[in-house]
Amino acid sequence: MNSVVKGASYVLVHAPDMLVKNGTTQTTERIVNPNSEYLKTLGKHLRSYDDAVAYLPNQVYIGNLDPVELRKHEQPWYGTKFEDAARYGRFGEIMPQAEFYFLIQACDEFELVRLEKGFVGEYKDAFFASPVVTDLIRNRIHDGVDAEQLEKILKEDGEGLYLGDRLVGAVKKAHDVDLALSSHVLLENLVSKASHVLSLLHLVDKAGISPAEVDYVIDCSEEACGDMNQRGGGNFAKASAEIAGFSNATGIDTRGFCASPVHALTIAASLVKAGTYKNVVVSAGGSTAKLGMNGKDHIKKDMPLVEDVIGGFAVWIGEDDGKNPIIDLDHVGRHTVGTGSSPQAVITSLVSDPLQKAGLKITDIDIYSPEMQNPDCTKPAGAGDVPVANLKMIAALGVKQGILERKDINDFVEKHGVPGFAPTQGHIPSGVPFIGYGREALLNGAVNRIMIVGKGSLFLGRLTNLFDGVSFMMLPNEGKVEETGKASGEELRKIVAESLRGFAKSLLSEDQDE
Amino acid sequence: MDLENQRRVKEFAEQLGPENVVVLIGASEGSASALAAETVTAGDPTYAGPLTGVSLGLQVYHVCEDAVKAEFDEAIYEDQVSMMEMVIDLDDIVEQMESIRSQFTKY
Known part of the structure; x- marks a missing residue:
C-alpha cells in the first residue's frame, strides 16, 4: 500500500534574547572580541515580536500567505509589513519567547530548568491560553523560584533565560565534568525538544491526527543528545512524543545535516508502505546556535536581525486513503558516495536520474522545492538567493540535456519554483517547508508533480569530505488504493x-x- | 571563509612559499568570491579565523575566469564546471576578483 502525506504543521518561535545570548556568532564574538562594535550595536537591530509576526516570509511559513504571493513584494522583505498578519496560521504559529520559556520548562524531566516566580505569575495565563497547549503540559508548570536562586544557578555554570536584560529563568548543568550534560548543551537540546513538541501539538490541531494514533516519530533535527559515554545517544523523537501525549508511539532520531528531513521522510514512507507502522510523524525542532548566524552581515547592511526565529515542522505520513498525495518511493533520488561533488553530478543524481527512471523530463515537475532559505537572510551574507540558485542549476542541466534553451533559465525558475521563505535553521529550510502548500496544491489539482530535494553539508563534521542529498516526488492520489x-x-x-x-x-x- | 580552510591555506603558504600557491575559488556569487579572495590576500575581514591580520597576498582566481579556464582539459571543464558557469553572474565575479587582485595580490 502506498504512503501518503496526510498533513503538515509549521511553527516559529520569536527568540531575540536567545539570539543575543545563545547564537554561536554572538557567543564566539564574546570569546574572541568581547568589546566589539558588533556586540555593542546588536541590541538596536533586534525586532519586536509584532514585527517578526508581520514579516512576510514568517507568515508564509505558518500558512497565512501563499509563497508565490512573495513575488508581488519587492526584496528585501523586512521593510514590508503584512497587513493581515496573525500569530496563528493554518499550519502553525509564531510563539513569543516568554511563552516558549514555559514550554522549555514543561519539557524538562530532571528539575534542571527554573523560571522566576514573578515571571511565571506575569506570563502563565498567556501560555495556558494557547489553543494547542494540553493539560498534560499545563500540569507540568511549576510556580517558579526566587530571583536569587537563578543567580545561584548561573554562578554554578548555568545558562540564563532572559527577556531583554531581565533574568527570568535558568538552566542548570546536569554533571560536574561531562560537557555533553553542560547547561549550554542542555539548553540547546531542550530548545530543540520544546520547538519539536510545539510542531507536534500543531500537527494534532491542524492535521487532525489523534495523539493515540501515532505509531512512530522520526526526529530529523541536527542536535545530539546523550552523555560523555554516548554523546549522540538520542532520542529526541521519543522524548518529544512523550510531552505531546503520543502514548502509543516510539521513535528514533535520524541525522544527516540539512538532508536529514528528506531522508527521514523516505524512511517514514517506506515503513508505512511495508506495513510496519500505519502512522509515522517526521518532525524536528529548531536550533539556538543558528540564531543571528549572519548577524554581522545584516548589521553591516543596517538591516534588522531577521534570523531571530527558531523553526519547527511535522509531517504526517499515513496509509493510502485514496485521497492524499502519494510519496513516490519507486523513483527516489540520491547522491551516492561515488556521485562526485560537481554541481552537474549533484543535480543529475538528485533530479534527472530519478526522473529518467520514471520516464519523465525536468520540465515534467511542476514545482521543485529545494533548500527554501529566505533570501533576506542569505543575500546580504553573500550566499545569494539559495532556492533561485538551485532552480537555475536544474534549468542549466535541462539546457545541457537539450530540453531547455539558455534564454529559458529565468522563466523556468519563475514557473517551476517558489520564492524562499524559511528561516536559516539548517534542516528546517531543506525541501520540507513546501510540503504543506504542495499537499494542498496536489489535492486541489493545481499541480501534478512536486519534487522535494534535501541537501546536507556532511563535511562540516570533519568525518568525510562528502556532501549528501536525497529527493522524492509527491504525486496526486488517483483514488486506487493498492x-x-x-x-x-x-x-x-x-x-x-x-x-x-x-x-x-x-x-x-x-x-x-x- | 571557513576557519578550517583558512588554516589549510595558511599552512600551504608556509610550507610551499606564498609565491608558489594559487587559490581557486568556486563560489557562485561575486561578493562571496571577493570575501574569500580578500581573506587569502589582505587577511580575514571578519576577524574570526587564522588569517586575521595575516596578509598572504596570494594569487587568487575564480575557477570560471578565462585565465584558469584555459588551463583545463576541455572535457573535464565541460563535465564539472560548465553547468554552473551558465548560472552565475560571471561578469560581476570577474570584476570583483580583479579588484581584489589589483589591491592585495603580491605575486
Whole structure:
C-alpha cells in the first residue's frame, strides 16, 4: 500500500534574547572580541515580536500567505509589513519567547530548568491560553523560584533565560565534568525538544491526527543528545512524543545535516508502505546556535536581525486513503558516495536520474522545492538567493540535456519554483517547508508533480569530505488504493483453487505415467 | 571563509612559499568570491579565523575566469564546471576578483 502525506504543521518561535545570548556568532564574538562594535550595536537591530509576526516570509511559513504571493513584494522583505498578519496560521504559529520559556520548562524531566516566580505569575495565563497547549503540559508548570536562586544557578555554570536584560529563568548543568550534560548543551537540546513538541501539538490541531494514533516519530533535527559515554545517544523523537501525549508511539532520531528531513521522510514512507507502522510523524525542532548566524552581515547592511526565529515542522505520513498525495518511493533520488561533488553530478543524481527512471523530463515537475532559505537572510551574507540558485542549476542541466534553451533559465525558475521563505535553521529550510502548500496544491489539482530535494553539508563534521542529498516526488492520489503483500479473500480462494487444480493435474499425469 | 580552510591555506603558504600557491575559488556569487579572495590576500575581514591580520597576498582566481579556464582539459571543464558557469553572474565575479587582485595580490 502506498504512503501518503496526510498533513503538515509549521511553527516559529520569536527568540531575540536567545539570539543575543545563545547564537554561536554572538557567543564566539564574546570569546574572541568581547568589546566589539558588533556586540555593542546588536541590541538596536533586534525586532519586536509584532514585527517578526508581520514579516512576510514568517507568515508564509505558518500558512497565512501563499509563497508565490512573495513575488508581488519587492526584496528585501523586512521593510514590508503584512497587513493581515496573525500569530496563528493554518499550519502553525509564531510563539513569543516568554511563552516558549514555559514550554522549555514543561519539557524538562530532571528539575534542571527554573523560571522566576514573578515571571511565571506575569506570563502563565498567556501560555495556558494557547489553543494547542494540553493539560498534560499545563500540569507540568511549576510556580517558579526566587530571583536569587537563578543567580545561584548561573554562578554554578548555568545558562540564563532572559527577556531583554531581565533574568527570568535558568538552566542548570546536569554533571560536574561531562560537557555533553553542560547547561549550554542542555539548553540547546531542550530548545530543540520544546520547538519539536510545539510542531507536534500543531500537527494534532491542524492535521487532525489523534495523539493515540501515532505509531512512530522520526526526529530529523541536527542536535545530539546523550552523555560523555554516548554523546549522540538520542532520542529526541521519543522524548518529544512523550510531552505531546503520543502514548502509543516510539521513535528514533535520524541525522544527516540539512538532508536529514528528506531522508527521514523516505524512511517514514517506506515503513508505512511495508506495513510496519500505519502512522509515522517526521518532525524536528529548531536550533539556538543558528540564531543571528549572519548577524554581522545584516548589521553591516543596517538591516534588522531577521534570523531571530527558531523553526519547527511535522509531517504526517499515513496509509493510502485514496485521497492524499502519494510519496513516490519507486523513483527516489540520491547522491551516492561515488556521485562526485560537481554541481552537474549533484543535480543529475538528485533530479534527472530519478526522473529518467520514471520516464519523465525536468520540465515534467511542476514545482521543485529545494533548500527554501529566505533570501533576506542569505543575500546580504553573500550566499545569494539559495532556492533561485538551485532552480537555475536544474534549468542549466535541462539546457545541457537539450530540453531547455539558455534564454529559458529565468522563466523556468519563475514557473517551476517558489520564492524562499524559511528561516536559516539548517534542516528546517531543506525541501520540507513546501510540503504543506504542495499537499494542498496536489489535492486541489493545481499541480501534478512536486519534487522535494534535501541537501546536507556532511563535511562540516570533519568525518568525510562528502556532501549528501536525497529527493522524492509527491504525486496526486488517483483514488486506487493498492494492497501490497496482502491478498483479499477472493484472491485467496483463487490461489487455493489454482493450487488444487495443479495438484490434481500432477496426480493425474503420475497415474498416466504408471 | 571557513576557519578550517583558512588554516589549510595558511599552512600551504608556509610550507610551499606564498609565491608558489594559487587559490581557486568556486563560489557562485561575486561578493562571496571577493570575501574569500580578500581573506587569502589582505587577511580575514571578519576577524574570526587564522588569517586575521595575516596578509598572504596570494594569487587568487575564480575557477570560471578565462585565465584558469584555459588551463583545463576541455572535457573535464565541460563535465564539472560548465553547468554552473551558465548560472552565475560571471561578469560581476570577474570584476570583483580583479579588484581584489589589483589591491592585495603580491605575486
